[in-house]
Amino acid sequence: MTACNNLLTVRQLGMRFGGIQALSEVDFSIAAGSISALIGPNGAGKTTVFNCITGFYPPSTGSMELTLEGRSQDLGKLLSSGLFGGSHRIARIGIARTFQNIRLFREMTVLENLLVAQHHQLNHNLLAGFFRTRSYRSAEQAAIDNAISWLEVVGLRDCANRLAGTLPYGHQRRLEIARAMCTKPRLICLDEPAAGLNPHETEELAALIRQLRQEHAATVLLIEHDMGLVMGISDHIVVLDHGKVIAMGTAQAVASSPAVILAYLGVDESPNTEATV
Amino acid sequence: MSALHPSSQNASALAPAKWRELLRDALFTFVLASIVFGPITGLQLKGLDFIANWQRPMWLAIIVTLGRVLFLTALNTDWLKNRLQRSAIKKAQATTVQTAQEWRRWAAISAVAALVAFALPFVFLNNSYVMKSLLLAMIYVLLGLGLNIVVGLAGLLDLGFVAFYAVGAYFLALGAEHWGLGFWGALVLSPLLAAALGGLLGFTVLRTHGDYLAIVTLGFGEIIRLVLTNWLAVTGGPNGLPVPAPTFFGLEFSRIAKFGGTPFHEFMGWEYNTNMKFLFLYVVLFWVLALMIFWIYRLRIMPMGRAWEALREDEIACRSLGINPVVVKLSAFMMGAMTGGLAGVFFASYQGFVNPTSFTFFESALILAIVVLGGLGSIVGVIVAAFVLTLLPEMLREFADFRILAFGILMVLMMIWRPRGLIRTRRPVFTVPER
Numbered sequence: 001m002t003a004c005n006n007l008l009t010v011r012q013l014g015m016r017f018g019g020i021q022a023l024s025e026v027d028f029s030i031a032a033g034s035i036s037a038l039i040g041p042n043g044a045g046k047t048t049v050f051n052c053i054t055g056f057y058p059p060s061t062g063s064m065e066l067t068l069e070g071r072s073q074d075l076g077k078l079l080s081s082g083l084f085g086g087s088h089r090i091a092r093i094g095i096a097r098t099f100q101n102i103r104l105f106r107e108m109t110v111l112e113n114l115l116v117a118q119h120h121q122l123n124h125n126l127l128a129g130f131f132r133t134r135s136y137r138s139a140e141q142a143a144i145d146n147a148i149s150w151l152e153v154v155g156l157r158d159c160a161n162r163l164a165g166t167l168p169y170g171h172q173r174r175l176e177i178a179r180a181m182c183t184k185p186r187l188i189c190l191d192e193p194a195a196g197l198n199p200h201e202t203e204e205l206a207a208l209i210r211q212l213r214q215e216h217a218a219t220v221l222l223i224e225h226d227m228g229l230v231m232g233i234s235d236h237i238v239v240l241d242h243g244k245v246i247a248m249g250t251a252q253a254v255a256s257s258p259a260v261i262l263a264y265l266g267v268d269e270s271p272n273t274e275a276t277v
Numbered sequence: 278m279s280a281l282h283p284s285s286q287n288a289s290a291l292a293p294a295k296w297r298e299l300l301r302d303a304l305f306t307f308v309l310a311s312i313v314f315g316p317i318t319g320l321q322l323k324g325l326d327f328i329a330n331w332q333r334p335m336w337l338a339i340i341v342t343l344g345r346v347l348f349l350t351a352l353n354t355d356w357l358k359n360r361l362q363r364s365a366i367k368k369a370q371a372t373t374v375q376t377a378q379e380w381r382r383w384a385a386i387s388a389v390a391a392l393v394a395f396a397l398p399f400v401f402l403n404n405s406y407v408m409k410s411l412l413l414a415m416i417y418v419l420l421g422l423g424l425n426i427v428v429g430l431a432g433l434l435d436l437g438f439v440a441f442y443a444v445g446a447y448f449l450a451l452g453a454e455h456w457g458l459g460f461w462g463a464l465v466l467s468p469l470l471a472a473a474l475g476g477l478l479g480f481t482v483l484r485t486h487g488d489y490l491a492i493v494t495l496g497f498g499e500i501i502r503l504v505l506t507n508w509l510a511v512t513g514g515p516n517g518l519p520v521p522a523p524t525f526f527g528l529e530f531s532r533i534a535k536f537g538g539t540p541f542h543e544f545m546g547w548e549y550n551t552n553m554k555f556l557f558l559y560v561v562l563f564w565v566l567a568l569m570i571f572w573i574y575r576l577r578i579m580p581m582g583r584a585w586e587a588l589r590e591d592e593i594a595c596r597s598l599g600i601n602p603v604v605v606k607l608s609a610f611m612m613g614a615m616t617g618g619l620a621g622v623f624f625a626s627y628q629g630f631v632n633p634t635s636f637t638f639f640e641s642a643l644i645l646a647i648v649v650l651g652g653l654g655s656i657v658g659v660i661v662a663a664f665v666l667t668l669l670p671e672m673l674r675e676f677a678d679f680r681i682l683a684f685g686i687l688m689v690l691m692m693i694w695r696p697r698g699l700i701r702t703r704r705p706v707f708t709v710p711e712r
Contacts, residue, residue, distance in 0.1 A: 054597060055596075056593070056596075056597075086596065086601065086602075086603075087596040087597065088595075088596045088598075088599045088600055088601045088602070089599075091596070091597055091598055091599035092599040096597065096598070097597050099593075099594070099597075103591045103593060103594040103597075104590075104591075104594070105586070105587050105590035105591060105594065106590060106591075107586075107590060107702075107704075108583075108586060108587065108590060108704065109704045109705075109706075109707075111707045111709075112583060112586075112704065112705075115580075115583060116583050116584065116587040116595070116598060116600070117598045119580055119583070119584055119598065119599065119600050120599055122580040123580070124580055124581065126579070126581065129575060129576070129579035129580070129581070130572065130575055132575075144707055148709055148710075151709075157709065160707065160709045161704075161706050161707060161709070163704065179598070180597070180598075183598055183599055
């Protein structure tokens with residue numbers, strides 16, 4: 001697969017909550033194997049885009065397509081197909097996510113958190129589990145080994161049997177990324193992964209994100225306010241403001257775009273604009 | 278309260294201050310106790326007049342003050358302070374991860390407990406009252422384990438659990454009347470029927486959460502009870518239905534075999550003993566429970582059980598990991614209902630008769646109390662709580678009028694001292710190989 005293949009294509013995405021048009025005509029695409037960032041001022045609709053992509057909101061208009069091995073799947077269709085549709089289907093075809101406010105299974109151990117993420121790779125036969133048949137045990141052991149290898153990646157191996165809720169904040173962030181990666185995703189969406197991290201931890205996070213792409217064949221899409229991190233690791237940046245895409249391109253192109261500077265820093269104070277407010 | 282936390286260092290230097298504080302506290306207690314007891318015990322009515330009696334309130338106040346002083350000095354000893362500190366630390370960490378050493382200790386304790394539980398009815402073979410109480414307690418253990426799956430593991434507050442209990446019991450009664458169904462047949466089929474009903478209930482409440490779910494399940498429980506009460510033609514209404522005695526390879530546990538054949542005691546050549554039926558039920562129930570406990574223990578470390586607990590922790594995170602919450606919820610409801618149905622069969626056989634008064638909301642509340650008091654999700658906790666909550670009222674028969682009151686007080690106290698239940702849940706531990 002070449003780098004210019006698009007993994008995710010979002011077309012004319014619109015989202016309306018009652019009278020509020022949260023997103024309108026959002027168009028962008030994400031190249032397979034890239035690290036992309038979605039930025040914008042507070043309330044620009046970044047998390048709404050995320051929730052649409054990962055299936056938590058059915059979009060009002062527009063379409064999203066995930067292309068894997070030349071085969072395209074419409075995400076909207078997966079969401080709306082009756083009783084068995086829903087956001088879990090999106091996760092199963094290879095889109096994983098983390099949350100802005102960490103959502104770990106706090107009263108379960110770190111390792112259990114990762115085992116839950118591998119639910120679908122395990123043997124579900126109740127009788128097999130009751131009698132602990134060989135196939136059940138081998139599937140379980142493989143999941144545990146995989147979980148431990150992920151703990152190694154995020155540096156939490158020593159915490160495997162601790163309760164997830166008792167970990168320090170930075171570790172919880174990393175654990176959530178490891179948990180999302182345990183679902184074997186093609187696209188991982190990180191919602192503000194650096195929020196609440198100190199500069200040192202942010203650096204480690206950047207290294208981890210690069211590692212996800214290089215060693216684990218994951219395409220990364222992130223929302224982030226830490227511009228240092230975004231500019232440092234992103235190949236492609238999409239800037240949103242008031243539910244619309246206002247700029248797109250490489251870090252340099254975006255940083256020098258007048259529309260972006262306007263959105264972030266505002267316009268010159270002049271009597272005219274004040275009056276309209 | 279300030280007397281509680283003097284710094285333990287430089288105890289000798291602080292001693293006078295401590296004494297002063299103690300004296301002040303004692304004086305304060307004395308005055309307060311006098312004020313409280315003065316009007317109550319100090320004024321003796323005599324006709325329309327009264328006599329002031331200052332001795333009684335004074336003695337009471339002195340007793341209270343002495344108690345307070347003793348309490349405070351005891352609190353100041355290092356031993357008690359350490360104990361309190363340790364229990365506070367334990368309370369702070371709600372759930373703990375089980376260590377291998379703990380596991381061995383638990384295994385030993387539970388083996389002894391199982392042995393005692395198995396032997397008890399044989400000891401009390403001639404005491405019908407004890408036998409019945411034990412059997413009932415065991416039935417509640419089974420019910421508690423069932424509800425524990427729904428409430429404790431999957432985190433779905435179910436206030437209508439008694440419905441499945443009723444379905445199991447009536448299934449045996451109606452089955453015996455119409456299709457000649459026996460105890461063993463019902464034991465196999467009623468879990469299936471209850472599970473189907475559980476699935477139906479689960480299906481209708483898929484989109485409700487928390488309080489709303491509780492209300493809908495409460496309604497479901499009441500619907501079942503009202504149908505049983507009012508559908509006279511089938512269920513016999515409030516008059517109930519008889520349930521045949523259980524059989525063992527076709528040998529009935531009754532004085533005279535109602536369906537022909539030989540009763541068990543005749544076959545064995547023994548004197549008839551009413552307790553034989555209860556003993557038989559107890560032994561069967563014991564093995565069913567053993568199997569159930571093992572099953573739930575395994576479930577907790579199986580993908581399904583983990584998914585239940587994950588759903589309890591965070592449904593949105595579950596969905597983001599590709600777990601279908603519909604399937605997980607339905608499986609929890611069905612598994613819980615199955616256990617409830619099973620318990621119903623035992624209850625019907627135990628009573629020899631079923632009617633709707635056995636399946637009121639109070640039963641649901643009692644089962645929920647067992648689960649909550651025992652510690653949500655904890656198997657051992659549920660077993661202990663079931664015995665406590667069913668045997669304690671029996672022991673306190675004299676105070677029968679205050680039973681609900683005592684129950685409420687117990688609940689309040691538990692929520693203060695042990696908000697996570699009697700036994701904290703322990704997470705399974707995984708071995709992480711050394712690097």
